[in-house]
Amino acid sequence: MPKVLFKNVAVLDGTGASPFAAQVLVEGNRIAGVVPEGATLAAEGARVVDGNGGTLMPGLVESHAHLSFTDIRVGTDLGNTPPEEHTLRTSTSARILLEHGFTSCVSAASAKPRLDVAVRAAIDAGDIPGPRLLTASPELTVTSGLGDARLSHIYQESFAVVQDGPDGFRRYAREMCREGVDTLKINPSGDTLLPRARSGQTVMTEGEIAAVCSVGAALGRRVAGHARSAESVKLCLRHGVQIIYHANLADEEACDLLEAHKDRVFVAPTVGWIVAMLERGPEFGRACERKERAILESELEATIETMRKLKRRAVRVLPGGDYGFAWNPNGSNARDLEHFVSLLGFSPMEAILAATKSGGEMMMMQGQLGQVRTGYLADLLLVRGNPLEDVRILQDKRRLLAVMKDGVLFNYRAPQCPTLRSSGN
Numbered sequence: 001m002p003k004v005l006f007k008n009v010a011v012l013d014g015t016g017a018s019p020f021a022a023q024v025l026v027e028g029n030r031i032a033g034v035v036p037e038g039a040t041l042a043a044e045g046a047r048v049v050d051g052n053g054g055t056l057m058p059g060l061v062e063s064h065a066h067l068s069f070t071d072i073r074v075g076t077d078l079g080n081t082p083p084e085e086h087t088l089r090t091s092t093s094a095r096i097l098l099e100h101g102f103t104s105c106v107s108a109a110s111a112k113p114r115l116d117v118a119v120r121a122a123i124d125a126g127d128i129p130g131p132r133l134l135t136a137s138p139e140l141t142v143t144s145g146l147g148d149a150r151l152s153h154i155y156q157e158s159f160a161v162v163q164d165g166p167d168g169f170r171r172y173a174r175e176m177c178r179e180g181v182d183t184l185k186i187n188p189s190g191d192t193l194l195p196r197a198r199s200g201q202t203v204m205t206e207g208e209i210a211a212v213c214s215v216g217a218a219l220g221r222r223v224a225g226h227a228r229s230a231e232s233v234k235l236c237l238r239h240g241v242q243i244i245y246h247a248n249l250a251d252e253e254a255c256d257l258l259e260a261h262k263d264r265v266f267v268a269p270t271v272g273w274i275v276a277m278l279e280r281g282p283e284f285g286r287a288c289e290r291k292e293r294a295i296l297e298s299e300l301e302a303t304i305e306t307m308r309k310l311k312r313r314a315v316r317v318l319p320g321g322d323y324g325f326a327w328n329p330n331g332s333n334a335r336d337l338e339h340f341v342s343l344l345g346f347s348p349m350e351a352i353l354a355a356t357k358s359g360g361e362m363m364m365m366q367g368q369l370g371q372v373r374t375g376y377l378a379d380l381l382l383v384r385g386n387p388l389e390d391v392r393i394l395q396d397k398r399r400l401l402a403v404m405k406d407g408v409l410f411n412y413r414a415p416q417c418p419t420l421r422s423s424g425n
């Protein structure tokens, strides 16, 4: 079995402990040993990676990934992309996520039915580089809901599949299970800048939500809900949805329910999308109007308030920012950790634990993924500097000296490399 020995590193192990000087041995795809610097390890024949005092930490987990959202300006950009080009571009996003330190992704929807499934198969076969991927269906939505781009005089595709009534949702959910998705994605609430279905409106019926959840339960798949409105959060939780995206307009009752289900539910607010839309949307002709900016600002405020509340209630809130749009492209995903610190009241350690330890749990690999511990899967980042001092350094690809996924070094660059020395911060 191939061996890799990381030495001269500070291990940030993802348990909450302070970084400590250690050596880490990887054998095959597992961490075979973590010992204090200076202790001996059975590392004969190992390739040695000298960390030069850098930080060795678990790979990051993106909790709301859209590998097939190819840095688009509007949803119909996805509908207009033919499947062949779309598959290639989705595989490019997979490589980009991995080279930015994301060794795992929970997909929050595939823009066409089989993009996630096909790309994941190629990653797992070793044909293309990419993160571990839990695949998703397209967004299942209702007529006039988020992702329905049709006009009455013209048919247009976007990123969603439109169904109406429990039978339609049930049949499509079963079809997606047949095609091999891990997660069924539904859009029970409206969205921020959608004039016909606002964030506070709940557009799917209880029967439609229940139909998808019953398919998920019968066939062993999780359901993820785009749930901004309080009512949509409650309906999702009552019917067993395990992944709640956004949740920013959750009221007291919805927060109580989230707390009651905190052992099986994950929340990802996707704060990155809103922040980036406010910052850069106008460059792409989005969020230019004062009215739109006011809506975005009030949704951001609600996100901050609700997530601070949920954090106090020990609900698992994870970074994952709906990257894959022109203003927040795939690859900039680590910005979400900065937002968790600067906006949501997380310490750098808490933000990192949310993206690693909790991320491993959301990947359904608790006890195997998301920490640097003996026996765990070897998904590791070697970072120049200490992200506890400044979590923003994780956004700088030049500081990621090595990315390892499943025991394979993806882009190791020795720290003494002259281009790195001159690259600054």
Ligand SMILES: [Zn+2]
Pocket (backbone or CB within 6 Å): 064, 066, 108, 109, 322
């Ligand atoms: Zn999304």
